[in-house]
Amino acid sequence: MLKKKINLIRLLSHYRRPTSIVSSKSDELREKYFPKDGTISSPAFSVLRTVLMQSIRHLNNANIDAAVIGLMSSGDNLVNARKYLNYLDHQQEIPSKMFLSKLLKLYNSTAKTRKLESQELEEIQTIYSALRKDFEYLDSSLCENLIYGISLTENWREGLELLEETRLSAVPSTGSYCALASKAFEDESTFSIAWKILEEIVEERKEPKCEVFTSFLNTIKRTENFKKHLEQMFDFIGKNELQVSRQVILKLRDILTEREIKNFVTKISEKGHCDICQTKLSHLQLMDREFNELQKHFLQSVLIRDDVFQKSSPDEVNLFLKIINKSQPYDCVIDGLNVVYSSGTNKNPKVYSAILSSVVKYFKDKDKRVLIIGRKHMLKWKTPAMLFVKKNADIFYTGDLSQDDPFLLFAALKSGINTDFLSRDLMRSHSYLLNNELKTIFKRWQQIHQYSLVTTSGGMRGDQVIVRKPFGHCNFAHKIGKGSWHIPFREKYMSNPPESFGSPDNWLCVQLE
Incomplete structure (x- = not known):
C-alpha cells in the first residue's frame, strides 16, 4: 500500500502544470491588471482571462485560475486575489485547486509584511481544510503550499505531518521548513520543535531564512532566559558555520541596545584580533x-x-x-x-x-x-x-x-x-x-x-x-572567554559567499557578561 501511495504521489509531482507567463510579459500584465491599490474590477478579470488564453496555448478553463494568481506573486496583491475569488463566485465558477493552493502561499507572503486579520485566518483554515479533504494523496508542491497556509494558524502543528508527507516524494523546501520553524519560535514552549526543524534544514544542506531568526529574537526579547536563548542561537549558527544577514543583525542590535548589552560592528585582522575589544579569535588546529x-x-x-x-x-x-x-x-x-x-x-x-x-x-x-x-x-x-x-x-x-x-x-x-x-x-x-x-x-x-x-x-x-591566504582562525560564530561572542554576518541574505575561507568583512562583537 505504501509503495502504491509513493508511486501515485510521484505521478502527481510530474503532472504538467500550467505554462508560466513569459517573464517579459508578466510585469506588463501585473501593472495593467493588478494595481496595488486594489481597484481592479470584474470586467478587467474577464479581459485578462481572455488575453491569457489567447496568448498562451496550453491555458484553458481548467488551469486559467492558476495562471492568473501566478501574476500575483507579492503580498501586495492579496486583495486582488481575494477579489478574483469573489469574481469567480459571481460567475458561478468553482476556483481550481491549484488557484487555492497558490492563494495559501500568497497569504503567507502577506503575513511577512503585516498582521493578518481574523477573517483572513479563517479563510486560510477553510481553504486548507477543503484541499485536505479533496486530495487523498498530496504531491510535494501542494504540501508546500498547505504548509505555508496552516503555519499561519493555531493549527500549525499539522504542518509537521505534511513535512512527512512531502518526504515520500521529495525533499521539503527551505520555505516549508522555515514557515514552521518561524511559527514554533513564536512561543517559548515550542522552541524545541523549532530547533529540531532547524537541525533538519542544515542536514538537508539548506540554510535557514532571515524570518526564522527574526521570529526567534522577537520572542526571546520578552523572556527571562534571554541570554540563555541567545547563546543557543549563537551556538547553532557557529556549529553549522552559518552567516546571518545584516537584517538579522540589525534586529539583534536593537534588542541588545534596549537591554543595555554592549555590542559593536567590527572587523577581524589577519592575525585574528577584533578591532574593538582586541580579543583574539580561536586559532584553528588539526590533530x-x-x-x-x-x-x-x-x-x-x-x-x-x-x-x-x-x-x-x-x-x-x-x-x-x-x-x-x-x-x-x-x-x-x-x-x-x-x-x-x-x-x-x-x-x-x-x-x-x-x-x-x-x-x-x-x-x-x-x-x-x-x-x-x-x-x-x-x-x-x-x-x-x-x-x-x-x-x-x-x-x-x-x-x-x-x-x-x-x-x-x-x-x-x-x-x-x-x-x-x-x-x-x-x-x-x-x-x-x-x-x-x-x-x-x-x-x-x-x-x-x-x-x-x-x-x-x-x-x-x-x-x-x-x-x-587561508585564515587560520575561526570564521564562524564563537565565544571568547566568559561572555564575549563574535558573530560574522553578510550584507544581504543569500548573497554569494566569499570565494575563500578568509575572515568575513563584517562581525558583530557581543559582550553578554
Whole structure:
C-alpha cells in the first residue's frame, strides 16, 4: 500500500502544470491588471482571462485560475486575489485547486509584511481544510503550499505531518521548513520543535531564512532566559558555520541596545584580533589523528563514487592514483581552470597561460612543489607562459568532461597534513558526502589550507598575482572567554559567499557578561 501511495504521489509531482507567463510579459500584465491599490474590477478579470488564453496555448478553463494568481506573486496583491475569488463566485465558477493552493502561499507572503486579520485566518483554515479533504494523496508542491497556509494558524502543528508527507516524494523546501520553524519560535514552549526543524534544514544542506531568526529574537526579547536563548542561537549558527544577514543583525542590535548589552560592528585582522575589544579569535588546529581519519575515508566517500565515474572513468581514476602514489608529496595543489577562469571564460590562451604561470611562480618563489589539476584541452595552450608552468610544476590532465575537484582534494590530502591547495570553489558538495564528524574536520582542514586567487595584474604578462591566504582562525560564530561572542554576518541574505575561507568583512562583537 505504501509503495502504491509513493508511486501515485510521484505521478502527481510530474503532472504538467500550467505554462508560466513569459517573464517579459508578466510585469506588463501585473501593472495593467493588478494595481496595488486594489481597484481592479470584474470586467478587467474577464479581459485578462481572455488575453491569457489567447496568448498562451496550453491555458484553458481548467488551469486559467492558476495562471492568473501566478501574476500575483507579492503580498501586495492579496486583495486582488481575494477579489478574483469573489469574481469567480459571481460567475458561478468553482476556483481550481491549484488557484487555492497558490492563494495559501500568497497569504503567507502577506503575513511577512503585516498582521493578518481574523477573517483572513479563517479563510486560510477553510481553504486548507477543503484541499485536505479533496486530495487523498498530496504531491510535494501542494504540501508546500498547505504548509505555508496552516503555519499561519493555531493549527500549525499539522504542518509537521505534511513535512512527512512531502518526504515520500521529495525533499521539503527551505520555505516549508522555515514557515514552521518561524511559527514554533513564536512561543517559548515550542522552541524545541523549532530547533529540531532547524537541525533538519542544515542536514538537508539548506540554510535557514532571515524570518526564522527574526521570529526567534522577537520572542526571546520578552523572556527571562534571554541570554540563555541567545547563546543557543549563537551556538547553532557557529556549529553549522552559518552567516546571518545584516537584517538579522540589525534586529539583534536593537534588542541588545534596549537591554543595555554592549555590542559593536567590527572587523577581524589577519592575525585574528577584533578591532574593538582586541580579543583574539580561536586559532584553528588539526590533530594528526583527525587528518589521518579524513585522509583514510575521503577516497572511498568522494573520489570513488558512481556519480564521479559517470563524469570520469575507472581508468582515469586508477591512472591518477598511480601517478599520485608515485610522485607525491606536493606542497600545493592548484585547480588550473578554476584559477584562470577567475578572469572570465572568454579570454584567449595567452591570458590564461599568463595567469597560471603567475600563480605557479608565486608558490615556486616560496620553494613549494606544485601540482596542477588541469583539463586535456589545456594541452592546446602552446604559449611561452605554459612552458614555464610545465617546467616548474607537475600537471595531471583530466578529461574535459571529468569532475576535477575530487582529484584536487585527494592529491592535497594524500600529500599530507601540511599541503595547501588553491581554488575558488568552497567544495560544499564534497564535504556533504562525509559524515558529520568528518565534515567538521574537512571544513577545518579546508579553512587552514585553502588559498584563492584574488586578482592578477601586469597586463598580458600576468607578472603579478594577489593570492588570498587561508585564515587560520575561526570564521564562524564563537565565544571568547566568559561572555564575549563574535558573530560574522553578510550584507544581504543569500548573497554569494566569499570565494575563500578568509575572515568575513563584517562581525558583530557581543559582550553578554
